[in-house]
Structure formats: structure tokens, C-alpha cells
Amino acid sequence: MKTPIVFSFAREQSVFMTAIMGLMTFLGVLAFGVAISIGTAVVRWNAQWDLIATVQVTKSDNAAVVQKVLNENKSKIASVNEISTDEMNRILRPWVSNGGTALANYMPKMWEVKFTTRDNMRHVADAIAPYGRFLTHADAVKTSVSAGWRMVFIAAIILAMAIGAITICVSYIARNTAMLHRRELEILNQVGATDAFIAKQMQVIVAKICVGAGAIGFIAASIVLCLIIWAARAARVGLMAMIGISGAGWLAIFIATVLIIVFAIWMTRRTTLKILQRN
Numbered sequence: 001m002k003t004p005i006v007f008s009f010a011r012e013q014s015v016f017m018t019a020i021m022g023l024m025t026f027l028g029v030l031a032f033g034v035a036i037s038i039g040t041a042v043v044r045w046n047a048q049w050d051l052i053a054t055v056q057v058t059k060s061d062n063a064a065v066v067q068k069v070l071n072e073n074k075s076k077i078a079s080v081n082e083i084s085t086d087e088m089n090r091i092l093r094p095w096v097s098n099g100g101t102a103l104a105n106y107m108p109k110m111w112e113v114k115f116t117t118r119d120n121m122r123h124v125a126d127a128i129a130p131y132g133r134f135l136t137h138a139d140a141v142k143t144s145v146s147a148g149w150r151m152v153f154i155a156a157i158i159l160a161m162a163i164g165a166i167t168i169c170v171s172y173i174a175r176n177t178a179m180l181h182r183r184e185l186e187i188l189n190q191v192g193a194t195d196a197f198i199a200k201q202m203q204v205i206v207a208k209i210c211v212g213a214g215a216i217g218f219i220a221a222s223i224v225l226c227l228i229i230w231a232a233r234a235a236r237v238g239l240m241a242m243i244g245i246s247g248a249g250w251l252a253i254f255i256a257t258v259l260i261i262v263f264a265i266w267m268t269r270r271t272t273l274k275i276l277q278r279n
Helices: 011-049 060-072 085-092 118-128 142-180 182-190 195-235 238-242 247-278
Strands: 052-057 077-083 109-115 133-136
Touching: 011 142, 011 195, 011 238, 011 247, 052 060, 052 118, 060 109, 060 118, 109 118, 118 133, 142 247, 195 238, 195 247
Parallel strands: none
Antiparallel strands: 052 109, 052 133, 077 109
16 A cells, blocks of 8 residues: 655646756756767767878988888788879869969878877887878877867766756755645654655655656757757768767766756755754
């Protein structure tokens, strides 16, 4: 037989609690999802360029030496792409009239090299250093990676603010409910009800509201996250094209939603017990 609920929220309180918990859950889950998606993009973006480097040689005599070094280290290299004059002309066309034709005699000899491991990259870089420039692509995209991590940090701050707002709202509602049901609390105390029993009653009604509000917030945030990922990938621009959430990421988002609900219920118990101890 189920234990009857001693008291419950007024309708206005239930609507407010559901709305505020749904909104806070939505913002918290959305911020967490954005942090995961951008973090995933940063890791993918960094990994994509981590083993790729460009070799530049300005002296024709050194070009043969560098080519020999690359040939001798084929086992350490996944692929080598020598950048032709036509490709360099195409790259320079937006900035130089007629492409780079007029600068053909001054442009360096270039190779784009993808290595099998970082250690192999360092080994070949040391061998090439006396004869030309060795530029890793990871260094070139450091600015984008740094910006990505800053966005993750901002999303984490928003998540913390959402949790703080939930704490304040739950605390306020628990206090307000205790004031509205002061008479019931006095009667319960007189008949010997423990503080833990009264706090449990509050937890039950808060749990019912939080589960519904959490489900609404999670579904709404998931839809928005899918739209963000779709829009970012559709843009096909650098770091944005790498944005995504894996299966483990979605599981983490779901667990975060459950933790927000559990946290709200725990805050209800903690606040209620404090109020009862003061009275």
C-alpha cells in the first residue's frame, strides 16, 4: 500500500517549478552538449593535422637533398605530395594577378608530408632542418584549437550558472512551501513525525515535477543540439565541420540530465531539513 502524500505544491507552484526546472535543465544540457560537441571538434581537428607537415626548400641544391631524405624515410611516412607550380599558382591566384606565374622563379619547392607517428615526424624534421623549413600543420591551427577550447570553457561556465540557478530556485521553493504549510508541519511534529519523514514528502513531490521537467528539457536540448551540429557541418568550414557528438557523448548528456534531477531532489531534502531544524 502506497504511503499517502501529506501535502503537495499548489498548482501555481507546480507550474512554476516545472517551467523553471525545464528551462534550467534545457540550458544545462544544452551547454554541456555544446561543450562536448566543440571539444570533440577540437580533438578531431587537432588529430587531423597532428601528423601532417609542409616542407619548404628555397635553394635548388637543397631540394635534391630533401627529396633524398624523404625517400630514405619512406617507412616513417604515410604519404608525400609534392606541390606543383600549377597548384601554387592556383593557391596564390586570389592575392596575385595571374596567380604566381610571375613569382615562379622565387617560390620554394614544397612537399606536403603525412607521417605515421609523432616520433617519426620529429626524426625526419631533424634530418631536414639543415636544408629547409619544416612546418607542422598542428602549429598552424593552434589559434583555431585555442579558440575552440575557450568556447568549451564558456559553455562550462553557462552550465555552472544553470546549476546555480537550479540551486537557488529549489531552495526558494522549499522555503516557500514550508511557510505555506506551516500548520501541517506543526501538526506533523506534534504527532511525532520525524524531520526525515517530512523531508521525504517534499522530495517525492519535487521528484515527480523534476522528472517531467527534466524529460522536457532533455528532449528540447537534444533537438537544438542536433540542429546546431547539422548547421555546423553544412557550413563545411574548418573546425565547425568537425563538430559532433558520439554515442558516449549522448550517454554523458543523458547522465547529466539525471544528475541535475538528483541534485534538485537532494537540494530539496537539504533545504527542508535546515528549515525544520530552525523551527
